[in-house]
Every structure is written in structure tokens, then in C-alpha cells.
Amino acid sequence: SYRKGGYHAVRIGDSFNGGRYIAQRKLGWGQFSTVWLAYDVQSSRYVALKIMKSAPQFAQAALHEIEVLSAIADGDPSNSKCVVRLVDHFKHTGPNGQHLCMVLEFLGDSLLRLVKYNHYKGLQLNKVREICKCILIGLDFLHRELGIIHTDLKLENILLISTIDPGKDPIKSSLVPILERPEGNPNGGVTMSIVEKKLKRRAKRAVARISEGRDSMVGVRESPKSERCLDGIDMKCKVVDFGNACWDSKQFAEEIQTRQYRAPEVILRSGYSFSVDMWSFACIAFELATGEMMFTPKSGQGFTEDEVLYSSYTGSTMSHGYDNYDRSPCLENDHLALMMELLGKMPRKIAIGGALSKDYFDRHGDLKRIRRLKYLSLDRLLINKYKFSETDAVEFAAFLSPLLDFAPEKRPTAQQCLQDPWINFRNLTLNKAKSESSIEKVGVGMGKLQIKVGK
Ligand code: ADP
Numbered sequence: 001s002y003r004k005g006g007y008h009a010v011r012i013g014d015s016f017n018g019g020r021y022i023a024q025r026k027l028g029w030g031q032f033s034t035v036w037l038a039y040d041v042q043s044s045r046y047v048a049l050k051i052m053k054s055a056p057q058f059a060q061a062a063l064h065e066i067e068v069l070s071a072i073a074d075g076d077p078s079n080s081k082c083v084v085r086l087v088d089h090f091k092h093t094g095p096n097g098q099h100l101c102m103v104l105e106f107l108g109d110s111l112l113r114l115v116k117y118n119h120y121k122g123l124q125l126n127k128v129r130e131i132c133k134c135i136l137i138g139l140d141f142l143h144r145e146l147g148i149i150h151t152d153l154k155l156e157n158i159l160l161i162s163t164i165d166p167g168k169d170p171i172k173s174s175l176v177p178i179l180e181r182p183e184g185n186p187n188g189g190v191t192m193s194i195v196e197k198k199l200k201r202r203a204k205r206a207v208a209r210i211s212e213g214r215d216s217m218v219g220v221r222e223s224p225k226s227e228r229c230l231d232g233i234d235m236k237c238k239v240v241d242f243g244n245a246c247w248d249s250k251q252f253a254e255e256i257q258t259r260q261y262r263a264p265e266v267i268l269r270s271g272y273s274f275s276v277d278m279w280s281f282a283c284i285a286f287e288l289a290t291g292e293m294m295f296t297p298k299s300g301q302g303f304t305e306d307e308v309l310y311s312s313y314t315g316s317t318m319s320h321g322y323d324n325y326d327r328s329p330c331l332e333n334d335h336l337a338l339m340m341e342l343l344g345k346m347p348r349k350i351a352i353g354g355a356l357s358k359d360y361f362d363r364h365g366d367l368k369r370i371r372r373l374k375y376l377s378l379d380r381l382l383i384n385k386y387k388f389s390e391t392d393a394v395e396f397a398a399f400l401s402p403l404l405d406f407a408p409e410k411r412p413t414a415q416q417c418l419q420d421p422w423i424n425f426r427n428l429t430l431n432k433a434k435s436e437s438s439i440e441k442v443g444v445g446m447g448k449l450q451i452k453v454g455k
């Protein structure tokens with residue numbers, strides 16, 4: 001991919017946009033780009049530099065992403081809406097052609113990494129709640145204020161924010177690479193080596209602060225031995241990757257979303273709107289709380305007549321029974337079956353209402369190729385498989401279920417979710433604790449009777 005039309009090869013210390021940005025280390029890459037931690041000499045901050053491949057179709061995709069990110073930045077001047085901020089953009093010419101570059105605020109690890117470092121166990125529910133709240137603030141802003149649909153929400157596309165001076169001191173999550181780097185800069189520029197030295201000094205100071213317990217680690221670089229390692233990490237995050245985003249009034253693609261997070265109306269081609277993001281959001285919340293994806297459709301390839309698909313929920317063999325006509329059901333069939341096993345039968349009108357409905361459903365609204373479904377409600381699943389307490393399961397399921405309504409227009413909006421009792425649960429208990437303690441205080445002054453009333 002490092003050829004004409006492809007990625008731009010970057011070396012540590014390379015400078016961009018007239019010397020303003022200096023590459024520090026690679027942060028990640030995608031289909032279209034490589035992303036680098038860079039030092040912004042002008043603002044003395046770290047930024048993420050996204051360098052697109054140079055071929056015209058990538059340049060066009062980049063221009064689209066810049067357009068969306070600019071609308072976001074204009075709509076959120078105080079940068080408080082839990083969506084990544086575009087700082088700058090420019091063109092960079094290299095041996096492989098001209099690359100569009102986006103400069104974004106530097107963020108931390110993705111939620112996928114967070115779940116991975118937590119050994120794919122569910123996070124504590126109050127952490128899930130905090131993360132959900134951030135995502136909802138971002139979605140409410142995108143949907144209601146800008147009319148933008150993200151269309152690709154998933155764990156990789158939500159990044160944590162450092163709580164210590166966000167954007168300004170990301171050095172703590174990049175300590176090792178900087179400390180291990182040899183003195184001086186590979187290109188030998190004077191300015192460069194000053195920057196390098198400054199970086200090293202800051203890195204050493206940060207290490208000292210952390211080891212003396214004066215600061216906490218922000219990024220989740222080390223694999224924690226238990227979830228307690230995540231204690232004290234404020235779970236603030238932002239939505240990123242607007243490469244596939246669109247305006248509700250100006251949609252580009254029929255097939256959107258990453259498969260596991262894809263809403264039923266997208267599979268059936270019934271048209272979509274903001275509520276596709278709400279479906280993906282529910283899938284994310286489930287995954288954070290359980291450590292496992294809510295829907296993992298499998299293709300039935302290789303299945304023989306007597307074999308049955310193992311349900312991803314129950315782990316038992318009692319899942320879909322495929323009839324004799326087709327023993328290799330496609331992913332979409334399995335996906336729709338999994339949805340119905342968890343959420344109940346899809347209403348006939350919805351099942352037969354899409355341009356592709358005929359591929360999957362008969363005229364009665366039953367799946368053509370999968371006959372027997374094993375239903376298991378969301379709260380039972382949380383209790384049986386993920387060992388939630390009864391209360392936790394019922395409350396969490398009550399929050400998620402409406403978001404997974406087969407009728408897109410019935411799903412709550414991000415704004416409505418922000419009012420949900422589950423999202424506000426912690427505040428409720430805090431207030432309750434507060435009012436209880438004040439009753440007790442009154443009680444002490446007024447004698448035993450009052451204390452009894454307080455309890
Ligand atoms: P693509 O559109 O090519 O998929 P992304 O925008 O998803 O590119 O970025 C690719 C990777 O780069 C991400 O998965 C993440 O690891 C990293 N990354 C992207 N933006 C940032 C950022 N603002 N801060 C830190 N890392 C980032």
C-alpha cells in the first residue's frame with residue numbers, strides 16, 4: 001500500500017505543513033489512512049495527524065470527512081459535545097502523490113482496547129453508564145443539532161479522553177516510545193532536537209509523577225490484572241471516524257454500519273434515519289456491560305443436515321433449526337434470527353416492508369430459511385449467561401430494549417435516553433443517600449421516633 005496512490009510513508013521526526021507538526025509515533029491506521037501522534041509546535045500540544053492515501057477516491061473521501069468534521073467544529077465551539085475536534089487540515093506532497101491530512105485533537109485508547117484489557121469481562125455498570133452518557137451527548141448533538149448520522153458506531157470508533165489536561169498532556173500514554181528513542185533526531189534539524197529533548201524531559205517528569213503516586217496513568221497501555229486497575233479512570237470518551245457519516249437529508253449508501261452493529265432496516269433495505277445509530281448504541285452498551293458482542297451472525301457454511309447452529313446466547317444446541325431446503329444460510333438470515341430470538345418476532349409489516357424482504361421472509365412474515373427460533377429475553381440472557389443480579393438485569397434490559405425496537409421510529413432518541421432513569425441512576429442513588437442522611441441528622445435531634453421514620 002506504500003506506493004503511488006497509497007499511504008504516505010512517515011518517519012519519526014518528519015515535519016508537516018511548513019514545519020508546524022512533527023511526527024512522533026504511529027497511533028493506528030485504517031483502510032484509507034495512517035494516523036500519527038504529532039507535536040504541534042505552534043500550540044505546544046499533541047495532535048493526531050491523519051494522513052490519507054493519495055489516490056483520487058481517497059482524496060474525495062477525505063474531503064467529505066473534512067466537511068463533516070468542520071460542521072461539527074462549527075457547531076461545538078466550546079468542544080464539549082463528546083465528538084472529536086478537527087484542528088486543521090492541509091495537503092502534503094510526497095513520493096506517492098498528494099495526501100490530504102487532517103489534524104485532530106489527540107485522544108486515548110478505543111473502547112475496544114478497554115474491553116480487551118479488561119479481558120473481555122463486562123465493565124462495572126456505573127462505568128458503562130458514564131461511557132453511555134458521553135456517547136449519548138455526542139449523538140444528541142450530531143442528530144438534533146446537525147442532522148448528521150454517524151452510520152458506523154462501534155467500540156473502535158469511541159476513544160477515551162485523558163482526564164488530566166485533555167489534549168494537552170497525552171505524553172503519559174506515549175511514555176515508552178519516547179523514552180526508548182535514541183537521542184537526537186533522524187533528520188538532524190536544530191528545532192527538531194529541541195523538541196525531542198523537551199519531550200524526553202516531560203516524559204521523565206511524568207514517569208516520576210506516576211511512580212510517586214502523584215498522578216494516575218491515563219491511557220490503558222498496561223494490561224490490568226483486575227478491573228481494579230481501571231478504578232479511578234474517569235470514563236470520558238468521544239465519538240470519532242466520520243468517514244462514513246452522512247446528513248439525514250443527503251444519504252450516500254444503502255448498506256451502512258459494521259455488520260454486528262447493523263440495524264434490521266438496513267439489512268432489509270427499508271430506508272433509515274438517525275435511529276440506526278441508536279441501534280448500534282444499544283449494541284455498544286451491551287458489549288461494554290458483558291464483554292461480548294450482542295449479535296455475532298455466522299454463515300452456516302459447512303453445516304451438515306444434522307447439525308444445528310449453536311446459539312451465541314445460550315451456548316446450547318437448541319437454536320435455529322434450518323429446514324431441508326437450505327443448509328447454508330447466509331449471514332443476514334442468521335443475523336435476523338438472532339435478533340428475533342432475543343427481541344421477539346419481527347412484526348409482519350416491518351418484516352415484509354423492505355426492498356430485500358423477499359430474500360429473507362415469506363408473505364406471513366416468517367423467516368424462509370430458518371424455522372425454529374429459541375427465544376430468550378434480554379434480562380434472562382443477562383442473568384443466565386452473564387450472571388447479572390435480577391435487579392441489574394431488569395433495569396439494564398429496560399434501558400436497552402426500547403432502543404432495539406424493530407420499528408425504527410419507536411426507538412428513543414439520544415435526547416430521550418439522556419433522561420432515562422438507568423442513565424441517571426447514580427444521581428438518583430446519590431440524592432437518595434443524601435436525603436436519607438439528612439433525615440437521620442434531623443432524627444438525631446428529634447429523638448428515636450424520628451430515626452425510625454428516617455429508616
Ligand atoms: P480510518 O477512517 O482510515 O478507519 P480512523 O479515523 O478510524 O481511520 O483512525 C484509525 C485509527 O487511528 C483509529 O482506530 C485510532 O486507533 C487512531 N486514531 C484516530 N483518530 C485518533 C485521535 N484523534 N486520537 C488518537 N488516535 C486516533
Ligand code: MG
Nearest residue numbers: 030156157241
Ligand atoms: Mg476507522
